[in-house]
Amino acid sequence: MQRVISRASVVVMAFTALQAVTAQQTKPAPKLANPTTIVQQLMRMTPEQRERALEKLPPQRQALIRERLQRFDDLPKAEQERRLRLGEIFANLPPEKQDLVRRQIQAFNQLPDDRRRLVGVAFQRLRRMSESQRQATLGSEPFRNRFSPSEQQMIADLAENLPPPTAEPPRP
Numbered sequence: 001m002q003r004v005i006s007r008a009s010v011v012v013m014a015f016t017a018l019q020a021v022t023a024q025q026t027k028p029a030p031k032l033a034n035p036t037t038i039v040q041q042l043m044r045m046t047p048e049q050r051e052r053a054l055e056k057l058p059p060q061r062q063a064l065i066r067e068r069l070q071r072f073d074d075l076p077k078a079e080q081e082r083r084l085r086l087g088e089i090f091a092n093l094p095p096e097k098q099d100l101v102r103r104q105i106q107a108f109n110q111l112p113d114d115r116r117r118l119v120g121v122a123f124q125r126l127r128r129m130s131e132s133q134r135q136a137t138l139g140s141e142p143f144r145n146r147f148s149p150s151e152q153q154m155i156a157d158l159a160e161n162l163p164p165p166t167a168e169p170p171r172p
Contacts, residue, residue, distance in 0.1 A: 029116035040087060043072050043080075089162065097161050104157045107150065119151050126159035134159060 042050045042065065050069065054062045072080060090098065111119060122143075126134050137143055138156050147155065 029111075029113045029120060042069055044084065044087075086162075093161060100157055101161050104154045107154050108158075111151075115151065119147070119155055122147065122155050123158050126155060127162060128164055129159075 042053060045053065054065060057065070072083070075083075090101065093101065108116060108119060126137060129137065134156075138152065144152065
């Protein structure tokens with residue numbers, strides 16, 4: 001269960017970071033977070049369960065995690081639920097798709113700031129499209145001219161496997 005939740009955490013952090021790309025044009029484009037973060041696991045726990053789990057960690061780590069959990073707790077309930085749904089979408093992917101998504105997130109993080117911003121915007125747009133619209137866009141000359149082959153693959157893989165949180169999870 002912990003492994004599924006930790007794998008699911010990549011989705012929550014990925015969507016948060018990628019959405020920030022579109023919202024924060026003046027700041028450097030964010031990188032995506034480590035998919036094994038304990039914060040994502042703890043978000044699903046009750047406060048009592050969290051405390052028991054946190055007690056096992058070093059004090060500095062506890063403080064950092066408590067800060068992140070507080071930020072999550074301060075979010076509106078709808079946003080908390082959205083982020084948790086994103087984690088569930090990722091957890092429902094087959095292991096090979098989860099690995100693919102992790103690799104593409106790592107590649108995304110390695111992009112220069114300006115490219116990360118453009119790729120993030122394209123990902124956000126494509127993931128909201130129907131499959132036929134997405135395929136048409138991915139095959140279009142303007143898209144191919146704007147992005148390198150590796151960026152095209154990154155965008156396609158992420159958009160295919162990480163649909164909007166309100167959509168049905170992708171099928172294995």
